[in-house]
Amino acid sequence: MTKFMDVHHGMVGITDEQLREAHAADLAIQEEEGVAFERAWADPDDGVVYCLSEAPDAEAVQRIHQRAGHPADEIHRVPLTV
């Protein structure tokens, strides 16, 4: 398992409720790909959302996001953390 940070653009105006619903949609199916989404942060002004997860690989992260209806624009493996 490796940590991943994925990024969604074009989310200008996202609300707290929308972020929670999107996160819940990921959590509902994440086990099917062995993914564990940990946190998400949203900037509604610039329309950027960051999601932190642990997953077998980036493709597994993307499959969950795609099935939940919000594919990521970038997925970065972030093995280094402080």
Add this chain to the structure above:
Amino acid sequence: MTKFMDVHHGMVGITDEQLREAHAADLAIQEEEGVAFERAWADPDDGVVYCLSEAPDAEAVQRIHQRAGHPADEIHRVPLTV
């Protein structure tokens, strides 16, 4: 205090030690601007570093990063979190 996610590009090949040193350099002076850096994640392959902080504003985050020798390329206010 608001949460911020800042992003550094061009960090290809960053090592765990370099990430820790950069983070420590921020922590050493962050109180002077009322900033609290919480976590950082690095992707050495794509050369991207994400830093999560709480701060009075984005300018305070940038002043600490600049003084520590690594100005951010993007600073996003992320008031929404899950």
